[in-house]
Amino acid sequence: MAEKTDRRVRKTKAQLRLGLARLMKQKSIKEITVKELVNEVDINRSTFYLHYTDIYDLLHSIEDELTREIRDTFHTHPVSPFTEDSLPFVEDIFRILAENKDICNALFGPNGDIAFIHRIENLISAHSLNVLRETFPDNIEELKYSYSFCLTGCIGLIKTWLTSDTNESPQEMAEIAFKLIINAVKTFYPQPA
Numbered sequence: 001m002a003e004k005t006d007r008r009v010r011k012t013k014a015q016l017r018l019g020l021a022r023l024m025k026q027k028s029i030k031e032i033t034v035k036e037l038v039n040e041v042d043i044n045r046s047t048f049y050l051h052y053t054d055i056y057d058l059l060h061s062i063e064d065e066l067t068r069e070i071r072d073t074f075h076t077h078p079v080s081p082f083t084e085d086s087l088p089f090v091e092d093i094f095r096i097l098a099e100n101k102d103i104c105n106a107l108f109g110p111n112g113d114i115a116f117i118h119r120i121e122n123l124i125s126a127h128s129l130n131v132l133r134e135t136f137p138d139n140i141e142e143l144k145y146s147y148s149f150c151l152t153g154c155i156g157l158i159k160t161w162l163t164s165d166t167n168e169s170p171q172e173m174a175e176i177a178f179k180l181i182i183n184a185v186k187t188f189y190p191q192p193a
Contacts, residue, residue: 013051015041017062017103020055024106029059029113062103063116069096070120074127090178093124094170097158105162108155121151132185150181 019041023032032055038045052058070093077089097104107116125147132143154177161173168176 009051012043012047015043016048016051016058020058020062021102021106024111025109026111028111029055059113063107063113063119066096066100066104066116067119067123070123087174087178090181091171091174094161094174094177097162098170101162104158108159108162117155121155125151146184150184153180153184 016037019037020032023037023040034045034048034055037055037058038048048058052061073089073092073096077086077092107113129143129147132147136143157173157177157180161168
């Protein structure tokens, strides 16, 4: 019986998540009501309130889950600016985005949560900049500019991919992003001998 309940809870939360993503494509989170969301996904308000206190609680829960998944990739994959060792890390980021495409599309879209995007940027930056600082200790000041350039480009690449109807896989997108990042790093910082 517990397995059925767990499955039902997961299904309800998934419905709410997809419903929120659909509504966020049309309007700001400030304009979305619980009533509108439960009507969108055809569940009772009481069912919503069993899991969340309000729309913001649902949004923060989704964002926290995505942040945790991305943070977990740091522990799984090493990052190095000049080796293919970093490619699995980038692939995992794109895999997470693909598995959560509907909500990520909404979060990165015009009605999305800019604070969440900054949170992800800061999370990835803290990890990646540490690696670059270790590799290029004499260029710490310059790193912030080239890294900012790469990060902003990657966010644009992600937004374009999430909103397009093309069929590039997460692996293909990771390879594109990886090549662009590697080329930028190699241009600004020649590979150490």
